[in-house]
Amino acid sequence: MGQVIALSLTASLNPTLLAMTTVMLLTPRPTKLLLGYLCGALVTSLTLGLIIVFELSDSSTAKTTQHSISPAVDIGLGVIALAIAFVLHTGRQKPLQERRRARKVAKEAAKADKKPPRWQRELSKGSARVTFVIGAIFTLPGASYLAGLHSIHKLHHSTAVTVLEVIGFNIVMLWLLEVPLVSFLIAPQETPDRIDRAKAWVSRHAHIFAVRGSALVGVLLVIKGIVGLVH
Numbered sequence: 001m002g003q004v005i006a007l008s009l010t011a012s013l014n015p016t017l018l019a020m021t022t023v024m025l026l027t028p029r030p031t032k033l034l035l036g037y038l039c040g041a042l043v044t045s046l047t048l049g050l051i052i053v054f055e056l057s058d059s060s061t062a063k064t065t066q067h068s069i070s071p072a073v074d075i076g077l078g079v080i081a082l083a084i085a086f087v088l089h090t091g092r093q094k095p096l097q098e099r100r101r102a103r104k105v106a107k108e109a110a111k112a113d114k115k116p117p118r119w120q121r122e123l124s125k126g127s128a129r130v131t132f133v134i135g136a137i138f139t140l141p142g143a144s145y146l147a148g149l150h151s152i153h154k155l156h157h158s159t160a161v162t163v164l165e166v167i168g169f170n171i172v173m174l175w176l177l178e179v180p181l182v183s184f185l186i187a188p189q190e191t192p193d194r195i196d197r198a199k200a201w202v203s204r205h206a207h208i209f210a211v212r213g214s215a216l217v218g219v220l221l222v223i224k225g226i227v228g229l230v231h
Contacts, residue, residue, distance in 0.1 A: 007145075020037060020134070034177055034184070035181060040134065041174055053149050083218075183195075
C-alpha cells in the first residue's frame with residue numbers, strides 16, 4: 001500500500017495540471033473553474049482506472065508497465081538524481097540558471113504580442129463546462145498512474161475495496177486541484193492572500209527543497225535498483 005501512495009503522489013506532479021491550476025487561480029471565479037476541471041478529470045481518470053484494474057491488469061499494458069524499468073535503470077536514474085542534488089547544493093547550477101533565465105526572458109519578449117494558447121483563453125472565459133471538458137481531455141493515464149493501478153491489482157483485494165483504492169488514488173493524485181478548491185469554499189476572502197504568501201514562501205525555500213528532494217529520490221531509486229538486482 002505504501003508503494004501505491006508513493007505512486008499517487010508521483011502522478012500528482014503533473015506539469016500540465018500545475019499550469020492549468022495556476023491559470024484558473026488567476027481568474028475572477030476560480031472556484032467554479034476548479035470544480036469543473038476536477039469533475040472532468042475524475043470522470044476520465046476513474047473510468048480508465050477502473051477499466052484498467054479490472055479488465056486490462058493481466059494484459060500487455062500491465063506487463064509492459066511492470067517490466068519497463070529495470071533495476072539497472074533505477075540505479076542509473078538514482079545516480080542522476082543524486083548528481084542533480086550535488087550540483088544544486090554546490091551552487092554550480094547558477095550559470096545554467098542564468099542562461100535559462102535569459103532565454104526565458106527573450107522568449108517572453110518575443111511572444112509578448114502573440115495570443116495565449118487556446119486552452120488558456122478558454123479557461124479565462126470562466127465557464128465550468130469548458131473546464132470540465134478540458135479536465136476530461138487532459139487527464140490521461142501516465143506511467144505513474146498505470147504503475148499505481150498495477151500495484152493495486154497485485155493487492156488482490158475485494159472488488160469494493162479495489163474500487164475504493166482507485167478512488168483514493170485519484171483523490172491523492174488530484175490534490176493540486178482539491179486543496180485550493182476546498183480553501184476557496186471554506187475561506188473565499190482569505191484564500192487569495194494565503195496563496196500569495198505560500199508562493200512567496202516556496203520561492204524562498206525552493207533551492208533547499210530541490211536539493212533534498214533530488215537526494216531523497218536518488219537514494220530511493222538506488223535502493224530500489226539494488227534490491228531488484230539482488231532478487
